[in-house]
Amino acid sequence: MLRDIxxxxxxxxxxxxxxxxPRVKLFGTMIYIISLFLFDNLWGILWITLSLVAVIxxxxxxxxxxxxxxxxxxxxxxxxxxxxxxxxxxxxxxxFWILTITKEGVKNATLMTIRMVYLIIGTxxxxxxxxxxxxxxxxEKSLHGLTKLNVPVHEIAMMMSIALRFIPILIEETDKIxxxxxxxxxxxxxxxxxxxxxxxxxxxxxxxxxxxxxxxDLAQAMEARCYHGGEGRTKMKPLQYVSRDRNAYLLILAFFxxxxxxxxxF
Amino acid sequence: xxxxxxxxxxxxxxxxxxxxxxxxxLTAVDNVDLHVEAGQFISILGHNGxxxxxxxxxxxxxxxPSSGSLFIDGKDASDEKNTLKIRQNAxxxxxxxxxxxxxxxxxxxxxxxxxxxxxxxxxxxxxxxKSLKAVGxxxxxxxxxxKLSGGQKQRVAIAGVMAMEPKCIVLxxxxxxxxxxxxxxxxxxxxxxxxKKGVTIILITHYMEEVVGSDYVFVMxxxxxxxxxxxxxxxxxxxxxxxxxLDVPQITELAYELKKSGVDLPDGILxxxxxxxxxxxxxxx
Numbered sequence: 115m116l117r118d119i120x121x122x123x124x125x126x127x128x129x130x131x132x133x134x135x136p137r138v139k140l141f142g143t144m145i146y147i148i149s150l151f152l153f154d155n156l157w158g159i160l161w162i163t164l165s166l167v168a169v170i171x172x173x174x175x176x177x178x179x180x181x182x183x184x185x186x187x188x189x190x191x192x193x194x195x196x197x198x199x200x201x202x203x204x205x206x207x208x209x210f211w212i213l214t215i216t217k218e219g220v221k222n223a224t225l226m227t228i229r230m231v232y233l234i235i236g237t238x239x240x241x242x243x244x245x246x247x248x249x250x251x252x253x254e255k256s257l258h259g260l261t262k263l264n265v266p267v268h269e270i271a272m273m274m275s276i277a278l279r280f281i282p283i284l285i286e287e288t289d290k291i292x293x294x295x296x297x298x299x300x301x302x303x304x305x306x307x308x309x310x311x312x313x314x315x316x317x318x319x320x321x322x323x324x325x326x327x328x329x330x331d332l333a334q335a336m337e338a339r340c341y342h343g344g345e346g347r348t349k350m351k352p353l354q355y356v357s358r359d360r361n362a363y364l365l366i367l368a369f370f371x372x373x374x375x376x377x378x379x380f
Numbered sequence: 381x382x383x384x385x386x387x388x389x390x391x392x393x394x395x396x397x398x399x400x401x402x403x404x405x406l407t408a409v410d411n412v413d414l415h416v417e418a419g420q421f422i423s424i425l426g427h428n429g430x431x432x433x434x435x436x437x438x439x440x441x442x443x444x445p446s447s448g449s450l451f452i453d454g455k456d457a458s459d460e461k462n463t464l465k466i467r468q469n470a471x472x473x474x475x476x477x478x479x480x481x482x483x484x485x486x487x488x489x490x491x492x493x494x495x496x497x498x499x500x501x502x503x504x505x506x507x508x509x510k511s512l513k514a515v516g517x518x519x520x521x522x523x524x525x526x527k528l529s530g531g532q533k534q535r536v537a538i539a540g541v542m543a544m545e546p547k548c549i550v551l552x553x554x555x556x557x558x559x560x561x562x563x564x565x566x567x568x569x570x571x572x573x574x575x576k577k578g579v580t581i582i583l584i585t586h587y588m589e590e591v592v593g594s595d596y597v598f599v600m601x602x603x604x605x606x607x608x609x610x611x612x613x614x615x616x617x618x619x620x621x622x623x624x625x626l627d628v629p630q631i632t633e634l635a636y637e638l639k640k641s642g643v644d645l646p647d648g649i650l651x652x653x654x655x656x657x658x659x660x661x662x663x664x665x
Contacts, residue, residue: 247488282526347498350488350505
C-alpha cells in the first residue's frame with residue numbers, strides 16, 4: 115500500500131523540453147512566475163495563454179497530467195475566488211443580503227484564479243519533464259554563486275539526491291516494521307484519525323533507529339570511496355549548454371520582453 | 381616491501397562516561413601482524429566479534445591504529461596526508477548492499493568514486509563501462525538500484541570500487557546478507573577480478589566454504605590472529621578450528637569424521653572432487 119507513493123512526477127517522453135538543460139527550465143519557470151504576477155490586462159492573458167499552450171504542446175506530456183496538480187488546490191481556489199469576489203471595495207455591480215459584488219471584485223477574482231491555475235500548470239510542466247536528479251543538479255549549478263556566502267550548496271544538493279534514493283528504501287522498511295507489528299497484534303487500521311496517528315508512534319521509533327544506522331553506514335561507504343565534499347569533484351554527466359539551450363534562453367527573454375511591453379502599452 | 385604490512389597493530393575502543401572519563405577499554409584488534417603480497421587472494425576468517433571487521437576498516441583508513449604500524453602500498457596509514465591516496469588504492473565493499481549505493485541510477489553510482497577523485501568526464505565513462513562489464517552488470521547500467529537483487533547490488537558496489545582502479549579490494553562480509561545464488565554470483569565476480577585483473581583481494585567472512593579458493597587464510601579470534609596458512613593447512617587442523625568456534629566446510633568435516641572412524645584419508649580435503657579421488661585411490665589399493 116505504501117509502495118504506491120511515487121515521488122516527483124517525472125513523465126518520460128522524448129521531447130525538446132525533456133532534453134533542455136534543467137538550468138534553462140528553472141530560469142524559464144522563474145520568468146514565467148514573475149510574468150504571471152505582472153500582467154493585468156486581457157492582452158497579457160492572451161499572450162501568456164498562447165505561450166503556455168505552445169509549451170504544453172512541445173512537452174508531449176498529456177494535458178491530464180498537468181491538471182492533476184490542480185485537484186489539490188480546488189478548495190484554496192474557491193476560497194480565494196470567493197473572498198476576492200465579495201470583499202473587494204469598488205463600483206457596485208450587484209448585491210444581496212450582506213454580500214456585494216463589485217466590478218473590481220470580478221476582475222480580481224478572475225485574475226487570481228487564472229494566476230493560480232497557470233502557476234500550477236506551469237510548474238508541473240517543469241517537474242513533469244525533469245527528473246529529480248536533473249533538478250538537483252540544475253539547482254546546484256545555478257546556485258553555485260551562493261557558496262561564496264557560505265551556503266553549503268553542494269552539500270544540500272547531495273543530501274537531496276541521497277534522500278531521493280532512500281525514500282523507497284525507507285518506505286519498504288516502514289512496510290516491514292508495520293507487518294512485523296501487525297503480526298504481534300498492533301492495529302493501524304481502526305479508530306479515528308487521532309487514534310491512527312497515535313498508533314503510528316511505535317512505528318516511528320524503530321524507523322528512526324534504522325534510518326540513523328543506515329546514515330552511518332552510508333557515510334562510511336561514501337568516505338571509503340574518497341568522498342571529501344564538493345572540492346575537486348568532477349562529474350560523470352556535467353551540465354553543458356548546447357545551442358538549443360541558448361535559443362531557449364533567447365525565447366524566454368523575448369517572451370518576457372513582450373509581457374513587459376504589453377503591460378506598459380495597454 | 382609487501383602491499384600490506386601491519387606490525388603489532390592494536391585498536392582499542394573506549395567507552396566513556398558523561399565526563400569523558402574512560403570507563404572501559406575494549407581491545408578489538410590485539411597485536412596483529414599482517415603481511416599481504418600484491419595480487420594475492422587473502423581471506424580473514426572469524427566469528428562475530430573476533431575483530432575482523434575492525435581490522436578491515438584499518439585497511440581503508442576508516443579507523444587508525446591505536447598503536448603499532450600499518451603500511452599500505454608503502455604509505456603510512458597513521459599519516460592523515462595519505463588517507464585519500466590509500467582509500468583510492470584499497471577500496472572497500474561493505475556488508476549491506478543497500479547502505480553503500482549512493483546514486484539512484486546504477487551507472488551514476490559506479491561513477492561516484494571516480495567523481496570524488498577528480499577523474500575527467502570522458503575517462504569516467506570509460507571506467508564505468510569497464511567496471512560494470514567486469515562484474516557482468518553492464519546491461520543494468522540505467523536501472524534503479526532498488527530494483528536489483530542483493531547479489532546484483534553487491535556486484536554494483538564492487539564495480540563502484542573497481543572504477544577507482546584500486547590495487548586492492550577489501551570485502552567486509554559481502555555475502556552475509558545474500559541468498560546462496562547471490563553469494564555465488566559475488567564470489568565468482570571477486571575471483572575473476574583477482575585472476576584477470578590481478579587485483580589483491582582481502583575477503584572477510586565467516587563462511588568456511590568461501591575461504592577454500594583463496595591463497596592464504598588468517599583466522600582471528602578475540603582480536604588476535606590465531607591461525608594462518610593455506611586453506612589446506614588451516615582445514616587440516618579441525619580441532620583447533622573448533623576450539624575457536626569455527627566450523628570446517630562440510631566435505632572437510634565428512635573426511636575428518638571418516639578418518640576418525642578409521643578410513644585412511646589424507647588431511648585437509650577441501651572439495652568434493654578431492655574426497656572422491658581419495659576414496660577411489662583407497663578402493664584401488
